[in-house]
């Protein structure tokens with residue numbers, strides 16, 4: 045996974061990383077965002093129709109996978125029952141062969157507040173400049189007044205799940221699927237649980253700080269945790285390079301396969317510290333769209349990941 049050639053993208057990634065550090069503080073060995081998590085292992089079994097959409101090799105044979113579930117924010121100690129821990133994260137790695145893998149990175153809401161990194165940086169800076177009690181209109185209010193997509197993201201419900209296993213996840217950005225005949229189609233990944241279940245505010249308040257991690261460790265002892273990997277297909281003319289724009293819900297959903305998780309990854313904290321997920325697939329048959337968030341995120345996850353690996357081991 046290389047850094048992008050474009051120096052401007054790398055500079056913006058560094059500036060965003062520094063801004064995350066400013067908001068959440070430095071926590072060496074942990075992620076700058078989605079800092080608290082748990083990683084499980086299992087398998088992915090593609091559906092028969094997956095290969096019709098993409099010739100990518102993970103859509104034609106069963107493979108081992110890791111999934112890292114995470115809380116939002118760069119605070120590794122943020123309690124699981126803090127509402128700020130939503131949206132939850134989901135990062136999936138398909139192991140293709142030794143030293144070869146491809147990933148899908150998503151979160152539990154089907155949108156993002158901004159279309160590009162510069163605008164996201166502006167949003168974060170406006171938030172920093174608008175602590176409670178600031179003179180109105182605050183920098184944040186001024187930003188939101190002209191960025192309706194950010195308002196929609198902030199206002200969208202983000203309920204706390206009963207379990208990481210009862211939440212649905214979205215990769216949000218559009219990908220180009222290319223099959224063996226060279227036919228190209230755009231789609232967006234969704235990862236759907238066997239059943240969805242969320243908690244009321246009263247129930248959330250009664251939970252403790254590690255309830256999601258503890259629940260998962262207990263649950264997986266008894267039975268596998270299963271998800272379906274699904275793709276929402278675009279129609280011609282749908283916007284594919286802007287994560288703030290949703291496609292109509294009548295777009296077809298195609299099941300790509302089944303994820304079955306059976307046990308926690310051993311040396312969990314060390315493996316989480318080591319692994320660097322990549323939002324760009326980098327595999328024949330599946331490509332990033334022209335959404336500018338791809339290159340930027342790939343850069344920031346790599347920069348942050350290198351720093352995390354270089355820190356003292358966390359336990």
Ligand code: HEM
Nearest residue numbers: 075076077078112133134135150151164215216345348349
């Ligand atoms: C401008 C856009 C974005 C920025 C600047 C950003 C920033 C970050 C950063 C700094 C990290 C920590 C990386 C690390 O240390 O490993 C991270 C991780 C993560 N982000 Fe983003 N992000 C963006 C967009 C998104 C979107 C659109 C999604 C969901 C589709 C998402 C989901 C995640 C998840 C799940 C993780 C944790 C991955 C893991 O478990 O390693 N991010 N992000």
